[in-house]
Amino acid sequence: MKVLVVGSMAYDSVETWAGKRDRALGGSATYFSLAASLFAPTEVVAVVGDDFAASDLARLRDRGVGLAGVQQVPGETFRWGGRYSRYFETRETLFTELNVFSSFEPEIPAELRDAEVVFLANIHPRLQLSVLEQMTAPKFVALDTMNFWINGERAHLEQVMKRIDLLLLNDEEAFALSDSGNMLEAAKTIMTMGPDVVVIKRGEHGAWLFAKDHTGLVPAVPLAEVIDPTGAGDTFAGGFIGYLARAEDFSLDSLKQAMVSGTLAASYCVQDFSVDRLEIITMNDLAVRHTRLREVVSSLDATFVS
Amino acid sequence: MKVLVVGSMAYDSVETWAGKRDRALGGSATYFSLAASLFAPTEVVAVVGDDFAASDLARLRDRGVGLAGVQQVPGETFRWGGRYSRYFETRETLFTELNVFSSFEPEIPAELRDAEVVFLANIHPRLQLSVLEQMTAPKFVALDTMNFWINGERAHLEQVMKRIDLLLLNDEEAFALSDSGNMLEAAKTIMTMGPDVVVIKRGEHGAWLFAKDHTGLVPAVPLAEVIDPTGAGDTFAGGFIGYLARAEDFSLDSLKQAMVSGTLAASYCVQDFSVDRLEIITMNDLAVRHTRLREVVSSLDATFVS
Numbered sequence: 001m002k003v004l005v006v007g008s009m010a011y012d013s014v015e016t017w018a019g020k021r022d023r024a025l026g027g028s029a030t031y032f033s034l035a036a037s038l039f040a041p042t043e044v045v046a047v048v049g050d051d052f053a054a055s056d057l058a059r060l061r062d063r064g065v066g067l068a069g070v071q072q073v074p075g076e077t078f079r080w081g082g083r084y085s086r087y088f089e090t091r092e093t094l095f096t097e098l099n100v101f102s103s104f105e106p107e108i109p110a111e112l113r114d115a116e117v118v119f120l121a122n123i124h125p126r127l128q129l130s131v132l133e134q135m136t137a138p139k140f141v142a143l144d145t146m147n148f149w150i151n152g153e154r155a156h157l158e159q160v161m162k163r164i165d166l167l168l169l170n171d172e173e174a175f176a177l178s179d180s181g182n183m184l185e186a187a188k189t190i191m192t193m194g195p196d197v198v199v200i201k202r203g204e205h206g207a208w209l210f211a212k213d214h215t216g217l218v219p220a221v222p223l224a225e226v227i228d229p230t231g232a233g234d235t236f237a238g239g240f241i242g243y244l245a246r247a248e249d250f251s252l253d254s255l256k257q258a259m260v261s262g263t264l265a266a267s268y269c270v271q272d273f274s275v276d277r278l279e280i281i282t283m284n285d286l287a288v289r290h291t292r293l294r295e296v297v298s299s300l301d302a303t304f305v306s
Numbered sequence: 307m308k309v310l311v312v313g314s315m316a317y318d319s320v321e322t323w324a325g326k327r328d329r330a331l332g333g334s335a336t337y338f339s340l341a342a343s344l345f346a347p348t349e350v351v352a353v354v355g356d357d358f359a360a361s362d363l364a365r366l367r368d369r370g371v372g373l374a375g376v377q378q379v380p381g382e383t384f385r386w387g388g389r390y391s392r393y394f395e396t397r398e399t400l401f402t403e404l405n406v407f408s409s410f411e412p413e414i415p416a417e418l419r420d421a422e423v424v425f426l427a428n429i430h431p432r433l434q435l436s437v438l439e440q441m442t443a444p445k446f447v448a449l450d451t452m453n454f455w456i457n458g459e460r461a462h463l464e465q466v467m468k469r470i471d472l473l474l475l476n477d478e479e480a481f482a483l484s485d486s487g488n489m490l491e492a493a494k495t496i497m498t499m500g501p502d503v504v505v506i507k508r509g510e511h512g513a514w515l516f517a518k519d520h521t522g523l524v525p526a527v528p529l530a531e532v533i534d535p536t537g538a539g540d541t542f543a544g545g546f547i548g549y550l551a552r553a554e555d556f557s558l559d560s561l562k563q564a565m566v567s568g569t570l571a572a573s574y575c576v577q578d579f580s581v582d583r584l585e586i587i588t589m590n591d592l593a594v595r596h597t598r599l600r601e602v603v604s605s606l607d608a609t610f611v612s
Contacts, residue, residue, distance in 0.1 A: 087487025181393025183510075184530040204489075205511040208528075209605065218605050219523050222514075224490040247611075256605035264610075290610035297603040299515065299524050299562035304570075304596035305553075 007121025024274035028121035031231035035238025040245035045069035125156035221267035239265030313427025330580035334427035337537035341544025346551035351375035431462035527573035545571030
């Protein structure tokens, strides 16, 4: 099945203990599509400025990402700058310049409107709704959001939530959206708002899947060294959604495998700045790390000795 | 094998969203021994005041806990008071009254000195050392500690760490002890300080086992409602150490099962105030929850589809 993602393409300036990168390729649609395209044909709808390098578009194209929905318009590309503390306990936003992104009105090219799987990355919920209205008959719609919309655009967000299959969000967002600090209670509340499936991302603590009759965790791959966690959540989403599109199936078994796939992709994302690692990984890399992740939870392989 | 624990017996005053308890039975040795005694004969070395109720001693005795090493002396029992925020994000200590605990000098009764498995709960490292000097030939020694000793009694702590097999601590303590904010790096550093095995407890995020050639996670049992998390760490330790003593084996396979056992015991501890739930659980309760925990990580059961 074909995957369509609507989100941002950006230039990020990032500082971590490992160094500094200026104007590095970033944005939710960028990370997402590089991960999803490992599994299934992936099309991006986004906007960039006339400063956006042809070589950066080529990096996506080289990985098979479709760019027919990327509008290049006069002005500067969305830019974000941030600085992380030594062990990523905190992140400071240094600047956010929306630039051409501020007047982004996603237009889905006619030939992409039949995409079966849609990922609405973290943009204004009004725009997320307008995308859904342009699609002909998506089979599976997933949505990401953030506290900014949860607190400031609640009505629009609740409207779009009624039309999605899956909400992906981090724990802080889940707690804000549900007004609960208990993860199970939060997921249950969110499921009454629309989506049948909720995924709560908890960074280094892994990600939880909530579906009918299932509550499951896939731990993050433990890493001795993280270089730059920017984009890990969107990479997770890309691995997740790409897997589902490849499986052409949205059953619980597929969702569980999608959790693993997202986790493995994200584990590579954080091991270098920008998409530098993500854009070169192979299915074999994922398989190797899968074996390692199974070993992490192998304490539960044995039956309980009573 | 016989388990010996040296730690505190206390009366706790606890406030959580679920209510308030005054002078509730608590203390590291109490929680530990109630969990460990599910698996193996367990002996407590501790001190209580003359206010300590015979009925509270009976609660331990009824679960098979040996109390020959509990000294009852004139004065008041150790008391601690604390208040938790709604979802246990923070804990405020309202008071700590050491009382008879302030002059505690653990004396191991002659008939207990041959215990094969020793748990040194969180007390002054100087006292932990003095216990080890009284034991004849322990086969496995585990230690708990806290930031207070890590920062204030580092030399004593490092001395006792050279003589132990296992250090159990929470993530914050592991980071302080190793001067690292990365869990793998922290565990590696701590292993150079003595113990061959390190367990890092991360509360609702589960517990990690670090041993030669193994890094593993056992997630905490996800719970929709926590009543009182006091004692969860000591209960984990009790389930863990009790399991090892029952297995009479300290191999990696046993350590992995011990992680599961500790996790299951702790999951019951937090579901009521004080030891109210812990003191009534059975092996069958643990088995039921074991099945549930396996389901939590079942996404990793399948092989990776590449």
